[in-house]
Amino acid sequence: MSKIKHNDIDAFLLDRIADNDEKAFSSLFSEYYADFVVFAGSFLGKREDSEEIVQEVFVELWESRKRLKRDRSLRSYLLTIIHNKCMDALRHDQIKQNYVEYIIKEDAENPYDVESSVFLSDLQYRLKEAFAKLPADLLIPFKMNRFDGKKYQEISDELGLPLRTIEFRISRALKLIRMYLKEYFIFCLLLGLI
Incomplete structure (x- = not known):
């Protein structure tokens, strides 16, 4: 053609x-x-x-x-x-790898870092808040993908919804979570949540 x-x-x-x-x-x-x-x-x-x-x-x-x-x-x-x-x-993967190496090094040098512990606790609380704000039709496929490791097609089959609907809902959930957690964006990115 x-x-x-x-x-x-x-x-x-x-x-x-x-x-x-x-x-x-x-x-x-x-x-x-x-x-x-x-x-x-x-x-x-x-x-x-x-x-x-x-x-x-x-x-x-x-x-x-x-x-x-x-x-x-x-x-x-x-x-x-x-x-x-x-x-x-690829850049994101490199940042995650560098962060993991940094955390491992920091943990070895300072095993009782209270500041990091408080920050992670706050981040966990904010994540729960963000998830609570998401409608169930967005949250369920998002969690199935990010936490259960299921592929979009598996989620589509399991929920009985078209693949494009699953793609749209996960994409929309990501956008909302990014908006809710903008001050924690880099850490959520490093943790692979968004």
């Missing part, structure tokens, strides 16, 4: 998606999903992480469907977003 024709099809699908056409979105998802997972995997090396990033990009695409520009290559646009998210994930 020529580039012009492919871009024309993308523009048509984007117009349909902007009009809330879920079938057009499914077509677009089916067209690109597998290739995008392979692309993300070339950076991350883990299929599960690659799938999560690609699913997140598609959720964001759906959420921003009314604001998308139709005059650019959708494929290139989405690949750029995926690339950036992969780089962010």
Whole structure:
């Protein structure tokens, strides 16, 4: 398929998606999903992480469907977003690794650090507050993913909801938690909660 024709099809699908056409979105998802997972995997090396990033990009695409520009290559646009998210994930992994090494070193040097203990206790309290503010339809899939380690598809199957609904709900829960815990953002990020 020529580039012009492919871009024309993308523009048509984007117009349909902007009009809330879920079938057009499914077509677009089916067209690109597998290739995008392979692309993300070339950076991350883990299929599960690659799938999560690609699913997140598609959720964001759906959420921003009314604001998308139709005059650019959708494929290139989405690949750029995926690339950036992969780089962010790699940086995040490095930050977590550095933090773990720092904590291990600090614990060895100062096993009775009262300040850290108080901070973690406060963070735990704030997390419970944030979770209490979330509606159950967002909290349940979020906890299944983050605390039980279940993949989006497993959650979808278990709850009997479409995969896109699960993706949307977890994405929405993350946004709300980030908002509620903005002063603890870096620590929640390091702990893999958000």
